[in-house]
Amino acid sequence: MSIKLLGEAFDPWRELQRHQAGNPQLAGKYGATSVFVGTMRDFNDGADVERMVLEHYPAMTQKHLQAIATEARSRWEILDTLIIHRFGEIHPNDAIVLLAVWSAHRRASFPACRYLIEELKSRAPFWKQEISGEDARWVTHNTPG
Amino acid sequence: MSIKLLGEAFDPWRELQRHQAGNPQLAGKYGATSVFVGTMRDFNDGADVERMVLEHYPAMTQKHLQAIATEARSRWEILDTLIIHRFGEIHPNDAIVLLAVWSAHRRASFPACRYLIEELKSRAPFWKQEISGEDARWVTHNTPG
Amino acid sequence: MSITVKFFASLRETVGKDEAILDPARAQTAQQAWEAATDGREMPANTLIAVNMEYAGADAAVTDGDEVAFFPPVTGGGGDVLR
Amino acid sequence: MSITVKFFASLRETVGKDEAILDPARAQTAQQAWEAATDGREMPANTLIAVNMEYAGADAAVTDGDEVAFFPPVTGGGGDVLR
Numbered sequence: 001m002s003i004k005l006l007g008e009a010f011d012p013w014r015e016l017q018r019h020q021a022g023n024p025q026l027a028g029k030y031g032a033t034s035v036f037v038g039t040m041r042d043f044n045d046g047a048d049v050e051r052m053v054l055e056h057y058p059a060m061t062q063k064h065l066q067a068i069a070t071e072a073r074s075r076w077e078i079l080d081t082l083i084i085h086r087f088g089e090i091h092p093n094d095a096i097v098l099l100a101v102w103s104a105h106r107r108a109s110f111p112a113c114r115y116l117i118e119e120l121k122s123r124a125p126f127w128k129q130e131i132s133g134e135d136a137r138w139v140t141h142n143t144p145g
Numbered sequence: 146m147s148i149k150l151l152g153e154a155f156d157p158w159r160e161l162q163r164h165q166a167g168n169p170q171l172a173g174k175y176g177a178t179s180v181f182v183g184t185m186r187d188f189n190d191g192a193d194v195e196r197m198v199l200e201h202y203p204a205m206t207q208k209h210l211q212a213i214a215t216e217a218r219s220r221w222e223i224l225d226t227l228i229i230h231r232f233g234e235i236h237p238n239d240a241i242v243l244l245a246v247w248s249a250h251r252r253a254s255f256p257a258c259r260y261l262i263e264e265l266k267s268r269a270p271f272w273k274q275e276i277s278g279e280d281a282r283w284v285t286h287n288t289p290g
Numbered sequence: 291m292s293i294t295v296k297f298f299a300s301l302r303e304t305v306g307k308d309e310a311i312l313d314p315a316r317a318q319t320a321q322q323a324w325e326a327a328t329d330g331r332e333m334p335a336n337t338l339i340a341v342n343m344e345y346a347g348a349d350a351a352v353t354d355g356d357e358v359a360f361f362p363p364v365t366g367g368g369g370d371v372l373r
Numbered sequence: 374m375s376i377t378v379k380f381f382a383s384l385r386e387t388v389g390k391d392e393a394i395l396d397p398a399r400a401q402t403a404q405q406a407w408e409a410a411t412d413g414r415e416m417p418a419n420t421l422i423a424v425n426m427e428y429a430g431a432d433a434a435v436t437d438g439d440e441v442a443f444f445p446p447v448t449g450g451g452g453d454v455l456r
Contacts, residue, residue, distance in 0.1 A: 027237075035179070055382050106262060125447050182368070242366070271365060272364065286365065
């Protein structure tokens with residue numbers, strides 16, 4: 001179970017490679033890996049948002065991501081989880097969050113991965129601010145899906 | 146939409162990197178990527194299966210994977226899909242199948258990814274044979290989950 | 291002028307061949323193609339049939355130029371127990 | 374001997390500070406900690422409260438050594454529309 005909060009851009013696929021390479025005890029044990037990557041989109045409705053700043057409450061973030069992962073492990077038979085979340089300045093096409101679940105079977109990995117992102121979005125203390133030139137505007141709510 | 150049938154081991158994370166790098170038109174358009182990787186497990190119930198051989202019906206496989214991906218695109222708002230499936234000799238910890246869905250929202254990527262693996266497992270013409278020394282035994286059915 | 295019959299996986303081993311080429315006059319349905327290609331052997335109960343790469347029933351029509359395939363339940367993918 | 378009060382995101386900008394240190398005698402609940410730290414300002418309706426990094430209500434008890442945080446609805450993660 002690994003949780004990372006990163007202040008710089010990351011490549012989700014390289015992080016997954018690294019995680020598996022660093023956990024050789026998992027090899028041959030998992031049949032199913034479910035992954036979700038949330039990425040910053042372009043703003044193509046005419047607004048010229050250039051970037052976002054993602055603020056968080058570090059001690060609480062760490063604690064809540066840990067709690068969410070632990071809760072997932074109590075609900076499903078999971079071998080390992082990896083959670084990576086960005087903070088700080090984020091640009092279009094940057095990965096914001098990576099969630100991965102390794103399990104013997106896909107009947108565990110799929111719902112656990114979905115659970116992680118839904119819980120993270122509703123509970124983890126992160127706040128997005130859109131930046132356009134000199135203008136900064138707080139995002140007031142997450143969309144449900 | 147990309148479908149690959151591979152006769153040799155592949156690194157699913159490198160394939161995802163490559164696919165995204167090769168499709169720069171996707172950048173900034175997707176907010177959600179859902180991935181499933183099915184991997185060969187060790188046989189830890191005492192049986193000493195060393196490897197598998199995965200046979201398929203190439204023309205039909207290609208056609209059915211294409212049909213499954215097209216069906217997913219008609220059901221959900223998907224920007225891109227990647228399907229990679231191994232055939233031939235497979236060893237424990239080898240990735241067997243990789244499914245990835247890129248979409249604007251996770252409400253599309255999650256169910257579409259699940260749909261792809263369930264349809265693939267019930268329809269795509271692949272057959273697994275377990276090999277132990279001189280012994281070869283056909284796997285007679287997939288488990289549901 | 292022929293119908294191509296293909297056998298896969300355990301069924302290939304059961305019938306002892308991977309392919310047969312039939313005179314189209316010998317089979318108007320997938321069932322008849324099976325019988326002509328296997329010398330009248332009984333078709334195992336769980337056999338799947340594809341005509342021109344699409345799943346079909348035993349009574350599906352077959353005609354000159356068609357490819358008819360017979361195979362056991364599929365077991366592709368990953369992420370499940372094998373035994 | 375103190376209670377630490379923290380403000381995040383838009384609420385930090387609204388109250389004009391990111392942190393206040395209170396004499397524990399000034400607040401027995403999160404609500405009282407808010408009032409003491411903001412000079413009696415009204416708490417916005419959708420404010421979330423955490424006491425020692427756990428979500429809590431406005432009437433949650435606070436005591437010496439506690440950390441009380443106030444913040445707007447969370448908007449982390451990815452994979453959704455931002456506007």
